[in-house]
Amino acid sequence: MSARLPADVGSVGVSGASPVASAGSSASGADRQIVAVRGVQKRFSIGGDTTLALEEVDLRVEAGEFVSLIGPSGCGKSTLLRIIGDLTAPSAGSVEVNGKPAHRARHDRDYGIVFQAPVLFDWRTIDSNVQLPLEIVGTPRRERAQRASEMLALVELSDFRRHHPWQLSGGMQQRAAIARALVLEPRLLLMDEPFGALDEMTRERMNDELLRIWERTGTTVIFVTHSIPEAVFLSSRVVIMSPRPGRITRIIPIDLPRPRDDATRETPRYFELVTEVREALRGGELRQPAQGKAADEAAGRLGT
Amino acid sequence: MRRRLAYYLPTIVVFVGGILLWELLVRALNIERFLLPRPTDIIGAFGDNWELLRNAGINTLVEAVGGFAIGLTAGLAAALATSRFAVARSALLPFAIAANAVPIVAFAPIMNNWFGVTSPLSKMMIVAVLVFFPVMINVVRGLVSADAATLELMRSYAASELQILRRVRIPAALPYFFTALKVGATLSLIGAIVGEYFGGASEALGRVIVESAAFLRFSTAWAAIIIAAALGIAFYLLITALERVAMPWHASVRGAREG
Numbered sequence: 001m002s003a004r005l006p007a008d009v010g011s012v013g014v015s016g017a018s019p020v021a022s023a024g025s026s027a028s029g030a031d032r033q034i035v036a037v038r039g040v041q042k043r044f045s046i047g048g049d050t051t052l053a054l055e056e057v058d059l060r061v062e063a064g065e066f067v068s069l070i071g072p073s074g075c076g077k078s079t080l081l082r083i084i085g086d087l088t089a090p091s092a093g094s095v096e097v098n099g100k101p102a103h104r105a106r107h108d109r110d111y112g113i114v115f116q117a118p119v120l121f122d123w124r125t126i127d128s129n130v131q132l133p134l135e136i137v138g139t140p141r142r143e144r145a146q147r148a149s150e151m152l153a154l155v156e157l158s159d160f161r162r163h164h165p166w167q168l169s170g171g172m173q174q175r176a177a178i179a180r181a182l183v184l185e186p187r188l189l190l191m192d193e194p195f196g197a198l199d200e201m202t203r204e205r206m207n208d209e210l211l212r213i214w215e216r217t218g219t220t221v222i223f224v225t226h227s228i229p230e231a232v233f234l235s236s237r238v239v240i241m242s243p244r245p246g247r248i249t250r251i252i253p254i255d256l257p258r259p260r261d262d263a264t265r266e267t268p269r270y271f272e273l274v275t276e277v278r279e280a281l282r283g284g285e286l287r288q289p290a291q292g293k294a295a296d297e298a299a300g301r302l303g304t
Numbered sequence: 305m306r307r308r309l310a311y312y313l314p315t316i317v318v319f320v321g322g323i324l325l326w327e328l329l330v331r332a333l334n335i336e337r338f339l340l341p342r343p344t345d346i347i348g349a350f351g352d353n354w355e356l357l358r359n360a361g362i363n364t365l366v367e368a369v370g371g372f373a374i375g376l377t378a379g380l381a382a383a384l385a386t387s388r389f390a391v392a393r394s395a396l397l398p399f400a401i402a403a404n405a406v407p408i409v410a411f412a413p414i415m416n417n418w419f420g421v422t423s424p425l426s427k428m429m430i431v432a433v434l435v436f437f438p439v440m441i442n443v444v445r446g447l448v449s450a451d452a453a454t455l456e457l458m459r460s461y462a463a464s465e466l467q468i469l470r471r472v473r474i475p476a477a478l479p480y481f482f483t484a485l486k487v488g489a490t491l492s493l494i495g496a497i498v499g500e501y502f503g504g505a506s507e508a509l510g511r512v513i514v515e516s517a518a519f520l521r522f523s524t525a526w527a528a529i530i531i532a533a534a535l536g537i538a539f540y541l542l543i544t545a546l547e548r549v550a551m552p553w554h555a556s557v558r559g560a561r562e563g
């Protein structure tokens with residue numbers, strides 16, 4: 001926990017805000033910056049038609065943050081995530097991950113990714129699915145087994161390591177996918193609606209687990225979701241996106257104390273924040289987060 | 305064991321019943337023996353010509369399996385080469401599909417000419433050409449069948465083409481590959497026997513069928529047909545067994561195991 005630092009709210013980039021990198025950002029500040037998205041646009045051309053999926057997106061994410069992207073369907077959340085992961089190229093603008101161009105970061109395996117579907121290989125056991133990234137980077141067999149079993153313990157799947165994916169429930173498969181994404185100990189975890197296909201109860205349980213894992217590993221997370229309660233419960237900041245062309249309309253810091261648990265879901269502050277996010281999504285109004293709130297957030301995080 | 309027996313019992317009953325019915329009908333309706341011999345006659349033919357039938361079976365099987373191996377190897381190589389290069393694939397695959405629709409056994413006499421009518425190689429080449437196209441077409445489909453999400457995952461790990469081929473494309477192609485093998489196994493016996501119809505050494509199933517029929521020894525012809533059928537079925541079952549070993553994870557095999 002102590003390794004994580006409060007979010008530097010001053011460096012939050014909002015679409016339209018001019019020079020985004022705050023003047024006060026020191027060398028150590030740059031070091032803490034895991035993701036820097038600058039002026040990113042994305043255009044898709046199909047036949048003669050071009051869709052502007054993303055328009056002028058700026059976003060900074062600091063080490064140890066948990067940032068959720070939320071917005072109506074088709075607003076470009078997945079596209080933004082895939083651009084950060086260098087799975088697709090932006091039409092304009094630049095992305096830095098870990099202080100290097102996104103392309104370099106991908107080749108250095110600086111991030112792990114979890115999709116909406118678990119994308120596990122049916123022909124591999126759970127254990128061997130988790131070992132896949134280690135095989136690709138050429139880790140020796142013994143170390144591979146060791147690392148995979150640590151990760152499976154982390155997601156509480158040790159008893160199922162010899163099973164095949166189709167022998168597991170949807171939630172368990174998604175936990176295996178998380179273990180695989182974490183096995184290379186990336187500094188950044190990208191998640192695209194990882195629990196979108198799960199029922200509400202399972203989703204809440206997975207949320208609890210994800211927070212526990214995030215706290216244990218200290219990874220930075222960028223998390224795409226459709227669920228407002230999920231975004232509020234998990235995040236340090238919730239990034240609100242507008243419908244096409246996708247842009248960031250607001251960033252809401254979540255000052256709920258950590259560690260968060262079931263009780264958190266019943267606090268008045270939680271409901272307030274859920275309402276705030278909902279209204280921001282509905283209105284899409286461009287409002288900067290109040291300075292007082294930013295201070296609250298910092299206090300909230302330090303207090304845990 | 306008992307459950308297995310229960311599972312196969314209907315099949316066995318139909319088989320035995322069918323043969324009894326055949327025997328009874330041929331006797332009752334007084335059908336001429338050269339039109340349809342009785343099962344008992346065919347069993348007699350097995351006894352009388354056992355040596356010939358056995359050697360013919362072995363020779364035909366060697367042709368079928370040899371040709372199958374050649375066609376399989378060539379089909380796999382072509383599939384790997386074309387799937388690697390999208391241009392080659394879009395250029396060649398339509399021709400492969402068209403060629404697959406051509407009744408290739410029609411070329412059997414030409415193969416006999418090219419490779420020597422008495423040499424088993426001529427029959428193997430007929431079989432090889434028959435097996436080549438379904439193998440190539442299916443395996444190419446399999447190699448490019450890996451879904452976008454899987455490839456994106458591999459991309460996120462900056463995996464090399466070779467790693468993707470080994471860890472994603474080949475496993476994804478296995479079901480297609482085994483489908484091709486099953487089609488090829490059946491085709492290989494058809495190819496070998498049809499090739500033999502157009503000439504060749506006389507100790508071969510196709511020759512035995514043609515020559516026995518010419519001399520109205522129909523029970524011998526039927527005995528040869530039964531051997532050909534048994535070989536085809538055995539080949540097919542062997543591949544099904546291999547399939548189970550090779551991909552125990554696959555839904556088709558899983559279902560069979562649970563059922």
Ligand SMILES: Nc1ncnc2c1ncn2[C@@H]1O[C@H](COP(=O)(O)OP(=O)(O)OP(=O)(O)O)[C@@H](O)[C@H]1O
Nearest residue numbers: 044046051053072073074075076077078079080244
């Ligand atoms: N490969 C593509 N080719 C063409 N258009 C695309 C492509 N991928 C995305 N788009 C378009 O870009 C826009 C944003 O898509 P994206 O998948 O990023 O939305 P999203 O916010 O993730 O939506 P959802 O919440 O439904 O997952 C959509 O209008 C979509 O049609």
Ligand SMILES: [Mg+2]
Nearest residue numbers: 077078079192
């Ligand atoms: Mg999406």
